[in-house]
Amino acid sequence: MRRRDFLWTAPLALSPLAFLAGCPNKNASDPWAASAGKPKILVSFAALHSLAANVAGEDAQVKCLLTTTGPHTHGDATPEQIKLAHGCDLLVINGLLMEDGADGFVNRLEKSAANPKWKVLNVGSKLNEDWLREGVCHHDHSKPGEDHEHGIDPHAWLSVRCAKKMVESIRDELKLLDPSHAEGYDNRTAAYLKKLDQLEADGKAMLAPKEEKWILSFHESLGYFGETYGLKIAGSIQVDPGREPSNDTLQKIIKNCQRRKIRVIAVEPQFPSHTSAQVVLNALRGLKEDPIDAVFAEVDPLETCDEADLGPLLYESVMRKNLAVLAKALR
Numbered sequence: 202m203r204r205r206d207f208l209w210t211a212p213l214a215l216s217p218l219a220f221l222a223g224c225p226n227k228n229a230s231d232p233w234a235a236s237a238g239k240p241k242i243l244v245s246f247a248a249l250h251s252l253a254a255n256v257a258g259e260d261a262q263v264k265c266l267l268t269t270t271g272p273h274t275h276g277d278a279t280p281e282q283i284k285l286a287h288g289c290d291l292l293v294i295n296g297l298l299m300e301d302g303a304d305g306f307v308n309r310l311e312k313s314a315a316n317p318k319w320k321v322l323n324v325g326s327k328l329n330e331d332w333l334r335e336g337v338c339h340h341d342h343s344k345p346g347e348d349h350e351h352g353i354d355p356h357a358w359l360s361v362r363c364a365k366k367m368v369e370s371i372r373d374e375l376k377l378l379d380p381s382h383a384e385g386y387d388n389r390t391a392a393y394l395k396k397l398d399q400l401e402a403d404g405k406a407m408l409a410p411k412e413e414k415w416i417l418s419f420h421e422s423l424g425y426f427g428e429t430y431g432l433k434i435a436g437s438i439q440v441d442p443g444r445e446p447s448n449d450t451l452q453k454i455i456k457n458c459q460r461r462k463i464r465v466i467a468v469e470p471q472f473p474s475h476t477s478a479q480v481v482l483n484a485l486r487g488l489k490e491d492p493i494d495a496v497f498a499e500v501d502p503l504e505t506c507d508e509a510d511l512g513p514l515l516y517e518s519v520m521r522k523n524l525a526v527l528a529k530a531l532r
């Protein structure tokens with residue numbers, strides 16, 4: 202999986218069809234033309250696409266709205282994305298204010314798609330409330346009297362129990378849409394839930410013996426993941442996804458890592474590691490007293506993906522790779 206495009210420049214790489222949008226031929230093909238009467242399921246981003254593809258099998262067609270741009274930074278929909286949204290029978294989103302809410306792109310997409318049978322499955326809304334984690338705070342806590350909500354951390358798909366619940370929600374919705382294939386949806390879901398259980402058990406077995414438990418994350422994506430596998434997340438480098446931290450913030454991050462002797466810095470494949478993460482790594486290695494032999498561990502939160510890597514195997518294979526990378530980096 203090679204995807205080094207920085208998030209802000211990635212929209213141009215989304216799809217060759219995006220370039221055709223300005224061409225005189227306005228009758229470009231229907232992206233759902235090959236679905237042959239099967240339910241047309243559009244999923245917002247890579248991780249959820251993989252979960253849905255496991256439920257759908259050959260009985261439904263599943264397409265991914267976002268690939269190389271992640272859901273945090275998604276701007277206006279491309280003509281190709283609008284066509285996908287116009288023709289779908291169901292749009293599956295994570296929710297938890299990732300794509301929904303007043304500022305989320307789903308509202309804008311609904312307007313531009315003008316799909317008469319518009320239907321959204323918000324899988325985050327089906328999760329047990331006490332599984333949800335508090336979101337990252339962008340406020341200054343040193344200012345007195347500022348009462349505010351922290352919101353919800355949306356990265357729930359990185360917890361296996363949440364991913365399983367998402368898979369079950371997708372199964373239930375597909376059975377409603379396409380009852381004649383209910384048995385297939387049930388069977389594939391049951392098989393996939395077992396695989397997810399095995400993934401969790403294997404991950405725990407790999408990380409439980411580690412004495413080091415703290416890692417620094419690149420953006421605030423690993424809370425649910427850490428909770429699942431017993432890792433502690435000492436904050437993140439990019440508090441606002443896609444925006445580099447100020448020098449002051451970097452100094453605070455470095456102090457925090459120094460205090461907790463944090464060595465492992467989780468970086469993400471879609472960001473070049475010579476940015477702020479490299480500054481933190483170099484600072485920790487260069488400490489005059491007790492330098493820390495910090496290392497990068499590439500942990501992919503599955504928010505973006507090359508089109509070619511989409512599919513039923515993606516979620517499990519990337520999660521296993523993430524676990525193996527951390528198992529190697531942590532002591």
Ligand SMILES: [Zn+2]
Nearest residue numbers: 273422442504
């Ligand atoms: Zn994220």
